[in-house]
Amino acid sequence: MTRPTTPPDAGAPTAADAHAGEGLFSPRRLGRELLRSPAGLLGAALVLLVAAAAIFAPWVAPYAPSEADFLSARIPPAWNPEGSAAHLLGTDQLGQDLFSRIVYGARVSLLVGVFGVTLSLTIGVTLGLLAGYFGGRIDSVITAFTNLLLSVPYLVLVIVIATILGRSLVNVILLFGVTSSPVFIRVTRGQVLRLKQLAYVEAARGLGASSGRIIPRHLLPNLVGPLATLATFEMSAMIFYEAGLGFLGLSVPPEVPSWGNMLSLGRRFLTTEPWMAIFPGLAIAVTTLGINLVGDWLRDAIDPRAGEG
């Protein structure tokens, strides 16, 4: 995915060609842009931090996530006079180490975010391309489906489907993958409708190029920008909604350490052991902050006019 739009030898240089032969999405160009944006750098650092915690959880976490120790239950964070240096963020009512559970909890959030977005991107781009490129009846059906899913308040839709499917990681990923796809369908369809009227696509068609060539060569590369930005924002939304489902007791099974499940438990001890709810929530906020900062930066880097200051 290094070269969007037309090849450089096709004529006058385009906006994307202005960067000394680099594509709009070349790692080198994006890397240089990132170094110039403090907010983008902070976001990338936060995302990397959370990802590293998730991947290297067994080495980062001082305890196993479900290791209960009733003798050290309900210990406040280490900086509290009653805290203990052995438990940085304190322990829950079973004596499980909160820091270790938060580190492991990053796995659920990131798995849901990454696979959920991948799934809805796949569904969204496929259906959006079909609808926008071919039009006609297939467009009507896909658009009707999109409008229908978007007319039910999102949270209510997600809660009802989660209840029906039951608690498992795969179900949660499927759920978010399908229910978030309408946004991707809409954006893809809108972009395709716009692109297919542009001169270079008409020219390709006039030269006898088939749909099988026009779609991958001329349409898909131009979808990368808007979809990449949308995907980052959708990922942070999914992480937020997954935690919310966990909070209501509707996400992954209760024995799995996840931020939502920890919040759900922490809520019951809110007035006596507030740290049990505060730290998992902080982890969610830090993760979504990181992803949103990266998304903001990506939007500005791809379309410099969108940001303004």
Next chain:
Amino acid sequence: MLSFFARRVGESLALILGVLVLVFFLVRLTGDPVGLMLPKEAPPEQRAAFAAEMGLDRPLPVQFAAYMTGVARGDFGESLRQRRPTLEIVAERLPATFELALAALAFALLVAVPLGLAGGMRPGTWVDVLARGVGLAGQTVPNFWLGMLFIVWFAVGLGWFPAFGRDDLSSIVLPAVALGFAGMGQLIRLTRSAVLEVRRSDFVRTAQAKGIAGTRVSLKHVLPNVAIPIVSVLGIQFTYLLGGSVYIEVVFAWPGLGTLLETAIRDTDFPLVQAITIFLSFFAISIHLLTDLAYGLIDPRLRAA
């Protein structure tokens, strides 16, 4: 003009019909609605009796016809636990949710418009940094977590507001702020970017060149032009708040549709879950329709779209 209205009303009716069909099939998605509604240890006789009572043993098309005729007569079924019409229960809880969503919207607007306006008029200054920071916080901080922090700080710690329930006016403050926080973030960003666009217009430059004071330019020349995009998202914001209120109502034990949905799900009271979903979707669709119609009246160009 008339055809625009007729088309939008027709589309909305089709969507409502679609939601009814969607909800009907969602509950039957697993192929075992009886298993969803009864406890796992229920004996087969009880299952059979329940299926017969609810009509779930009949063929799907027959079930669907019965469901649709019921809806047409205003009969949305009976709650399994409370044994009375779901419509009645939803109607009892609706005012509390509306009140909370309206208060949240009011809070979001009261903070977002002045802050977005001030920030957008002076990009790069401390006000702008503040506006962008608060906007980002609104977009980032999970509302259910914010609600819990509020309880810890302002209810338990400082004792300024009650932590739970819906009594006097002070009990709505914390839930409304927690619920409106995300919308506030979006509205700040929207206002700010709209202001950035408008402030470069010729009429603003002329006003400034004439020596009109900054505040007056903001309020009399920029604000009216920024109002259009803000008003256009209010409908969407409101439906978002209606849905988002589920988390906040649960955190603050606010007796609205959100807590009702949570209890109904815990009790596997599917007729009630169905009714809540249908009603919240009706509201969302109606609000979208009203926004579009109002827009068609204001801006004739949109009618062609």
